[in-house]
Amino acid sequence: MVAHAHFDQLRFTKEGWSHMQVCIVGAGVVGLTGAYFLAREGHDVTVLESGDDVAQGASHANGAQLSYSYVAPLADPSVLPHLPAWLLSSDSALRYVPRPDMKQWRWCMAFLRACRTATSNRTALELLQLGALSRAALHELVGQEKIEFDHVQNGKLVVYRDAHEFELARRKVDLLAEGGASQSALDRRGCIEIEPSLDFAPTSIVGGIHTPSEEAGDCLRFCNALANVLRDRYHVRIMTGTRVLGWVRQGRQIVAARIEQGDIRADAFVLSAGTASVDLAEGLGLRLPIYPLTGYSLTAAAIPDRSPGINVTDLHRKVVYARLGEQLRIAGMVEITGADESQREARLATLTRHVKEIFPFAADYANAETWCGHRPATPDSKPLVGATKFSNFWLNTGHGALGFTLACGTAKLLAEVLHGRQTSVDASVYSLNRLS
Ligand SMILES: Cc1cc2nc3c(=O)[nH]c(=O)nc-3n(C[C@H](O)[C@H](O)[C@H](O)COP(=O)(O)OP(=O)(O)OC[C@H]3O[C@@H](n4cnc5c(N)ncnc54)[C@H](O)[C@@H]3O)c2cc1C
Structure with missing residues (x-):
């Protein structure tokens, strides 16, 4: 049996629990x-990972965008007219295949409810605040630990092929400006001035939204470097x-997490198991509204001069592009x-076809x-951060x-709620209760 010694100096102070395992x-x-944010406060942290290494799940080769301002939720009234195409077209970037699975149906019903304009706008503003917290927290981490992960602050250009969608996006720029985002709408010529490789696009682009402050980086390299810091400097x-x-x-x-070799005891447990969180929480009678969205x-x-230097999103195809050193991540x-x-091979072939519509030689x-x-x-595209009916x-x-994008912000928020401190953003909007 693997049993960690229970931390014997556990104290409850007016600040909340201090020095926990x-x-x-x-x-x-x-x-x-x-x-990281818990170990830095002096807690004795153990991370349990089923994979052979860190970041073998969704964090492995994602789109690399640190998209702090472009946080609009997927659930938005603008998706509703596209639903028939999702059901009928195998070429669509968004695809829905109904399954005889209550979890899928429940998730879809909740998704449709979150598509109301008021809900979607409110969520965008909430995520914008969490994005600002995340950016500050990431910069603090990177500044303090000096980790390398092809991190660049080179801005983001979201390009539109459809005039109506572009017009809706222009209006959202005004909404997000109220929340502090600095974005500008550009016509086709303006887009090419900012990203010359778009001039090779065989598909016509009507305009784009430019956010100069957006960033990118390699999530796998970030995780590997952070894991080393955690082990070496914080004894995690x-x-x-x-x-x-x-x-x-x-x-x-x-009391403990059960693993094959025995029990891992601790004072507090945090569930961060990605899509597997659902089954792990179900064992405790907690229903988490999380569903895997495959990508x-x-x-x-990258081919020099043909490849985008800035981060690009092709909104029509829902494809993101980021330069990671000499590589292009799509x-x-x-x-x-x-x-x-x-459908992996067929979908990858479709993705490659979509990519060539806009960056044929990149x-x-x-x-x-x-x-x-x-x-x-x-x-509703908001993470679940906070307490459950179990006290620890x-x-x-x-x-x-x-x-x-949001990992560092939610890590800070978690540390704040766990200690019972005043939170940097409204924590209630990330609680499990909001969806019940
Ligand atoms: C195609 C694609 C593109 C994306 N692009 C972006 C982007 O550009 N920008 C952005 O911000 N986000 C992006 N994302 C989203 C982002 O990658 C995920 O939100 C993020 O990686 C989730 O991290 P996580 O730690 O919660 O989950 P994961 O990275 O999946 O980690 C969960 C870990 O838990 C482990 N685990 C599971 N079950 C157990 C168990 N029983 N015991 C122990 N360990 C367990 C898993 O092995 C895994 O390592 C993208 C995702 C995809 C799929």
Whole structure:
């Protein structure tokens, strides 16, 4: 049996619990950043990870965008007219395949409810605040620990092919400006001035929204570097190859996480297991509204002068582009099909076709590395951060399409709620209760 000594100097002060033994489940970008902000406060942190290494789940080869201002939720009234195409077209970037699965249906109903204009606008403003907190927290972490992950602040250009969609986006610029975002709308010529490689696009672009402050970086490199810092500087134990099977509980308290070799005891537990959080929480009678939204990425050698230097989103195809050193990372597709990878080759071929519509010569596509991942998505696109009905069991999961972007902000928020401190942003909007 693997049993960590229970920390014997656990104290409850007016600041809340101090110097606890904390067990985090999941070593993706969310679990690792959570470990960092807790370990820095002096807690004794253990991270349990079922994979052979850190960041083998959704954090592995994602779109690399640190998209602090472009945080609009997927659930928006503008998606409703597209629903028939999602159901009927195999070429669509967004695809829905109904399954005989209550979890999928419940998620879809909640998603449709979140598509109301008022809800979507409110969520965008809330995520904008969380984005600002995340940017500050990431900069603090990077400044303090000096970690390398191809981090650049080179701005983002979201390009539109459809005049009506572009007009709707222009209006959203005004809304987000109220929340502090600095963005500008550009016509086609303006887009090409900012990103000359768009001049090779065979498809016509009507305009774009430019956000100069946006950033990008390699999430896998970030996780690897952060894991080293956690081990070396903060004495965090990262136990890879360690799958959590369930929990040992006593009333409203969790005593230990069950693994194959025995129990891991701790004072507090944080669930950050991506899409697997659902089953792990279900074992405690907690229903998490998280569903896997499958996506794909390509990583290919960038062709100089033909490849975008700025981060680009092709909104029509929902594809993002980021330069990571000499490589171009391309990510896209949103599938509500369960964690099903059977269409992988066909979908990657579709993604490559979509990419060539806008950047035909940007990278060595023939030799691209391919990847498939599952975004742990809530219906309203907001992560789940905070307490549960168990006094020492906390959530930090459900970051959907923005997990790399929001990880440092939610890690800070988690540390604040766990200590009972005043929070930097309204924590209630990230609680599990909001969706019940
Ligand atoms: C195609 C695609 C493109 C994306 N692009 C972007 C982007 O550009 N910008 C952005 O901000 N976000 C992006 N995302 C989203 C982002 O990647 C995710 O939100 C983020 O990686 C989620 O991190 P996580 O730590 O919660 O989950 P994960 O990275 O999946 O980590 C969860 C970990 O828990 C472990 N685990 C699971 N079960 C157990 C268990 N029982 N015991 C122990 N460990 C367990 C898993 O092995 C895994 O390592 C993208 C996602 C995809 C799929």
